[in-house]
Amino acid sequence: MSVASDSWDWLTDSANWSGDAGIPHRTLEHLQYTGLTIAIAAVIAIPLGLYIGHTGRFRGLAVASTGALRALPTLGVLTLVSLNTGINLTATLVALVLLAIPPLLAGAYAGLESVDPATVDAARAVGMTHWQVLWRVEVPLAFPLLVGGFRSATLQVIATATIAPQVPGPGGLGVYLLGGLAVGDYPRVVGGAVIVIVLALVVDLLFAVVQRLTTRRRVSTPDRV
Amino acid sequence: MRWIGNNTDLILGYLASHVWLSIVPTVLGFLLALPIGWWANRVPAVRGVVLSVGNVLYTIPSLAFILILPGVIGTGFLDPLNIVIALTVYAVAVMARFASDGFASVSPAVLDSARASGFGAAGLALRVELPLAGPVLLAGLRVVSVSTVSLVSVGALAGVDNLGRLFTEGVFTGNTAEILTGIVLVVALALVLDLLLVIAGRALLPWSAGARRVRGGVA
Amino acid sequence: MIEYRSVGKTFSGGNAAVADFDLVIPSHTTTVFVGSSGCGKTTLLRMVNRMVEPTSGQVLIDDVDVASRNPVELRRSIGYVMQASGLLPHRSVLDNVGTVLRLQGVSRAETRRRSLELMETVGLDTALADRYPHQLSGGQQQRVGVARALVTDPNILLMDEPFGAVDPIVRDELQAELLRLQRELGKTIVFVTHDIDEAFLLGDQVVILAKGGQRAQVGTPADILAAPANDFVRSFVGLDKGGRELHVEERDGVQVVVDAQGRATGVLKG
Numbered sequence: 001m002s003v004a005s006d007s008w009d010w011l012t013d014s015a016n017w018s019g020d021a022g023i024p025h026r027t028l029e030h031l032q033y034t035g036l037t038i039a040i041a042a043v044i045a046i047p048l049g050l051y052i053g054h055t056g057r058f059r060g061l062a063v064a065s066t067g068a069l070r071a072l073p074t075l076g077v078l079t080l081v082s083l084n085t086g087i088n089l090t091a092t093l094v095a096l097v098l099l100a101i102p103p104l105l106a107g108a109y110a111g112l113e114s115v116d117p118a119t120v121d122a123a124r125a126v127g128m129t130h131w132q133v134l135w136r137v138e139v140p141l142a143f144p145l146l147v148g149g150f151r152s153a154t155l156q157v158i159a160t161a162t163i164a165p166q167v168p169g170p171g172g173l174g175v176y177l178l179g180g181l182a183v184g185d186y187p188r189v190v191g192g193a194v195i196v197i198v199l200a201l202v203v204d205l206l207f208a209v210v211q212r213l214t215t216r217r218r219v220s221t222p223d224r225v
Numbered sequence: 226m227r228w229i230g231n232n233t234d235l236i237l238g239y240l241a242s243h244v245w246l247s248i249v250p251t252v253l254g255f256l257l258a259l260p261i262g263w264w265a266n267r268v269p270a271v272r273g274v275v276l277s278v279g280n281v282l283y284t285i286p287s288l289a290f291i292l293i294l295p296g297v298i299g300t301g302f303l304d305p306l307n308i309v310i311a312l313t314v315y316a317v318a319v320m321a322r323f324a325s326d327g328f329a330s331v332s333p334a335v336l337d338s339a340r341a342s343g344f345g346a347a348g349l350a351l352r353v354e355l356p357l358a359g360p361v362l363l364a365g366l367r368v369v370s371v372s373t374v375s376l377v378s379v380g381a382l383a384g385v386d387n388l389g390r391l392f393t394e395g396v397f398t399g400n401t402a403e404i405l406t407g408i409v410l411v412v413a414l415a416l417v418l419d420l421l422l423v424i425a426g427r428a429l430l431p432w433s434a435g436a437r438r439v440r441g442g443v444a
Numbered sequence: 445m446i447e448y449r450s451v452g453k454t455f456s457g458g459n460a461a462v463a464d465f466d467l468v469i470p471s472h473t474t475t476v477f478v479g480s481s482g483c484g485k486t487t488l489l490r491m492v493n494r495m496v497e498p499t500s501g502q503v504l505i506d507d508v509d510v511a512s513r514n515p516v517e518l519r520r521s522i523g524y525v526m527q528a529s530g531l532l533p534h535r536s537v538l539d540n541v542g543t544v545l546r547l548q549g550v551s552r553a554e555t556r557r558r559s560l561e562l563m564e565t566v567g568l569d570t571a572l573a574d575r576y577p578h579q580l581s582g583g584q585q586q587r588v589g590v591a592r593a594l595v596t597d598p599n600i601l602l603m604d605e606p607f608g609a610v611d612p613i614v615r616d617e618l619q620a621e622l623l624r625l626q627r628e629l630g631k632t633i634v635f636v637t638h639d640i641d642e643a644f645l646l647g648d649q650v651v652i653l654a655k656g657g658q659r660a661q662v663g664t665p666a667d668i669l670a671a672p673a674n675d676f677v678r679s680f681v682g683l684d685k686g687g688r689e690l691h692v693e694e695r696d697g698v699q700v701v702v703d704a705q706g707r708a709t710g711v712l713k714g
Contacts, residue, residue, distance in 0.1 A: 003296040071371050071415035073378040075389055076408035079396035083404065159286030163382060167396060177288055178382060181302075190296045193289035204284045338530025341495055341602075342544050342592070343520030356534045432534045432576040 006187035011194060023195060030172040033164065034157045037093060041100035041153065049108020054134055062109060066102040074099050074160050078167060088169030099160055100153040107149015111142030144215045151207035158200050228402040240410055243387040247374045250309055254316020255366055262324020263350065272325055279318035287311065287376050291383050303384035312376055316369045323365025327358030360433040363426045367419055374415040445471050446492060446632065451501035453487055461487045462657030474626060474633040476647035478640055484657030485636045489602055492634060493522045520544050523593030523601040527608045531577040531588055538573040541591045562591040567621055583614035603635045619645055640681050652677055
């Protein structure tokens, strides 16, 4: 088990906790890629998902295309775009955005579909416009599932951003994993893996808290209506 | 296209190992998750544990998981077993939740009436609960199969031969055709496996499309 | 003959659903348990095929304590029809009818033959045999439920609010059908309902239950209407607000029967 103790030494070595190649900086890079990816993917997927969920149109198309997108290997997209644009940060973002769109889209339309049609009908019956039905009834009631979409998208991106350094340029925590593998420095590989795992668990926990809070609101809302 | 013609053996070899590395964890995960999900549906405390452990396991990033296993269980760093184990763990984590939901979806009235008709415990589990959980189990299996096919290619970074190799080698040698071949084959493999599952579902669960409609109507 | 001997049932929460209950159900007749929800009527019914175990006392079928019988075999020997039919959604109508025969190891061909025969007995078009339950109407599903319960030709038929979930017209049809079947088959039927009209229509013996499985009154419908045991029974059967009080008015030489609100309900003959 020398790998375990060597990894522990790597993790606790203060030299690994400072500078541009240090753990805090790499973690920050990792979170930057993740945040940027989710922002871009959300701008594309959320309006689409709300439109599909609200109108019920193009649902079959959305299900089929998200299914196909989920099958798309991120590593393949990353290497393909990198090879053909030469801009490796763009390649990383394209690959990760394609990864993040399916869960965000599904969260949005499944969220709206989960709203009781009788509630929507009642909202229209009291004279709400389409926009009012969407923003005052459907989106608040769909909120937990919407957050659920963000939760799985974010976790998948955090997990998959580790492969970014497979093309030259991008940093992030994947540098420890792939860089370590390339030179056979296994303590660095395992140490980096531990950091990624901890980061994912912490972010997941934050989402769980947000979801718990918003779910409670949803449960109490129908009583007030 | 010339590259494909010159490298068919290589590609077919990667494809075969990709198929193998995808199917084994999916099947193992399905079989392991069935009893876990059944038990979880019986005992609420078990369900809580299964769901939260499953969630934590699924949260662990795949590449990190594959790379940390040798340190935990003492396999070699480039051993394909790491991928099989990691992907099986993911499959169980996802599938146990679906299995538990699937068994929970069986109407208590149907179970009650089956018991009253004289089904024993084993007959009830195998001939009533299992087939009735079928549609949800199938949905879970489809999710697991697609994500497993896609995750296997990450294993190429840990030095295991599969279609993911076409990406790592292609970017190294600047070969777009090689990468494109890999993408097309991985997507095609995922879609073919999904199609096979759908066909199997149609054959095994001919009643299910309508049954779902009825359940929706009641709710 | 089914006999309850000082039967009690206390559920794990500590509330007594039934306490010290005695009753004899004669063979080849229909006995109806009727009462509001929570009166323990379903609990009493389900003790007969050991779907519920009494915490005290005994339930006997032909002088044999059911507790001494293997529950699975016992259930296969007793027909059971429940609300919303409880059909297996993944099996065809024919397979549903034949469920218990197959469980008993009867051959496929024989099961098929007897199942088709039973479908005809309960008035189901045999063209429906290969459909799945969800493709049938509510009334048809109930008929399948009855056919399934009768397919082994059991002596006892337990029916737990079997017609509670169908619309009134279909319900009238099914009730008439059950009366016809019972005239032909002469089973020992134990029937549970919360509808006093249904109880009076179907029951040879009616058991009115109050909270906690208390016997409020046991007798034929005529006995109960003629001499309600107490105010609870009077109110439950609808005698208190004049709901069942009819009187005769003479109109052009015909005797018209009129209810308490003055609405004509029929004419008196002979």
